Every structure is written in structure tokens, then in C-alpha cells.
Amino acid sequence: WHRWRPLASPRMTAPERNGPRPRWVASTDPRLHRRKRLDAGARWIVRAGGAATIASIVAILGFILIEVVPLWLAPTASDPRRTEVGAGAEIVAAVVDEYREMLAVVDTAGRVRYVDLEDGRTRSEFPFPGLDGERIVAAHQVGERYVVVATPQRLLAARIGVRVRHEAGQRQLDPVVGAVGAWDLPDEIASVRKLASSTPAEGGLTSVLVDARGVPWVFAVRRETTFLGAAETTFTARPLPMPTAAIEALLVNPRGLHAYLGTAAGKVERWSLRYPAAPKRLDYVTASRRPGT
DSSP states (O other): OOSSSOOOOTTSOHHHHHOOOOOOOOOOOHHHHHHHHHHHHHHHHHHHHHHHHHHHHHHHHHHHHHHHGGGGSOOOOOOOOOOOOOSSSOEEEEEEOTTSSEEEEEETTSEEEEEETTTOOEEEEEEOTTOSSOOOOEEEEETTTEEEEEOSSEEEEEEEEEEEEEETTEEEEEEEEEEEEEEEOOTTSOSEEEEEEOOOBTTBEEEEEEETTSOEEEEEEEEEEOTTSOEEEEEEEEEOOOOSSOEEEEEEOTTSSEEEEEETTSEEEEEEOSSTTSOEEEEEEEOOSSTTO
């Protein structure tokens, strides 16, 4: 006698010992067929979701690879297209619109020409605002829309850009040239040779100029409001100490608080213009060991 169940008798045949074999009969219950279809659909959704997840991960890794591989390759440069802006007076400043369709150029004759970058055709032409038959001797582009020019007696600033409008579902660009301000230069400043300026505004600007003698100047026009609410405009013109080498490059930050002077000896001087009446040289660095670069 087995502890749990009686042992099979040796007289029992194999079918009797193993019990009757089950008979599988196809079910006609519609709920079973519906459950099988749902199970098959669920398996397909799970497989499709897994495949989509794997494909997404592979695509992300491929995108990262495409972006990273160029960092390990040698840089290249190309010149796919050149646009001739036409002959005439020397160009002193150029402004490109944000859509890269038109180029606005300012020449020494005081003209602002809008040139189509596709075919080089001049679309329109305007006089530089505020000029009265004067010739531009220096210019500086501030940011993407402002140009400050110098004549022998004045500084003038203008906003040069485009106005976007849509007509019949097409984008149209209309040139816009507007005056920002004009300021007289003191007689002590000889003919300006180089110019750099902060972002101009109706309240004024801060500029660094180099005259024909090579002397750098700080010229600042600032409008301040007193505690009584009255507006006061101050004009400052002060020469800076001449560097040991000729000044070849100028830069003024957009807020007009710092100026950078690059010399032919390869040095860059940094000046503080927070107080234009008392500019202060902060430091200098050697940008190049080759003079004149």
C-alpha cells in the first residue's frame, strides 16, 4: 500500500493504468473565437510596439552618429554662389535680411541699395537718412539692422532692414530705411578714418573713432533722466592715449561699456567706457605674434 495512492496492479493493462485518452473536440462557442482573435491582435500590437521602440532607438543612435562624425573630420569651406552688387562708389557697410534674400549695401556716396541675392539686380535705392550732400568716410554695422556712418563733421545712424508681408500666399519683403539720430563731431576730431559704435538710439550712442592722424577718440552722447524727471543730454569727446603701433581694428560692445583696440603689433587693448569722460584701460592681450595681422 502506497502512502498516497494504491500501486497499480500488474494485472492492469497499459490503457487501464494510464486512464482513458482525452478526445479533443472543436468548440463552437463564439466567445472562444473572439478571445482567440483578441489574443492574436494583442500579440501583433505588442510585437509592433517592440519593433517601433527598437527602430526609434536605432534612429536616435544614427542621428547622434551623423551629428558627431563631422567633428572628427577636417573642416571644409565652399563658395557656392557669388553676387555682383554693381560698380560705383566704395561699399562701406552691408546688411543681409534674415531670409537671406536681399543685401542692403551702403556706399561712400551716401546711397543705400537693396540687391537681390539671387541675380544681383538692384531692387531699390534710398539716400542714407540725414545726409546733406556729405560723403561717408567711415561706417560701422551694429548688430543686424543698424549702421552708423561718419562724415567729416557728423555721425549719423540709421536702421536698415525689411518689412515682411504676405500677398497671395507669397512672402514679400519691403525695404525699410529709417533715421535713428545725427550728432555733430567736435572740431578737434580730424577726418575720421575708422569707426566703431554701440547700438544707436534716440538717447545717443558711444563710439570710438580714429582720426586721420591715428589718434583714437571716445565720442559719447548719453541722455539721462534726473530725479525731477527732466532729461539731460551729455556730449563727451575725449582722446585716448595712442598705442605704440597703428590701430587696425575697433570694436565697441552693443551697450557701449567696453571698447577693444587692435594694433598692427598684434595686441588688443580693452578699455572701460562706463564713464566716457574718464575712460580706463583695463588690460591687453597679444592676439598674434605676426605684426599687421
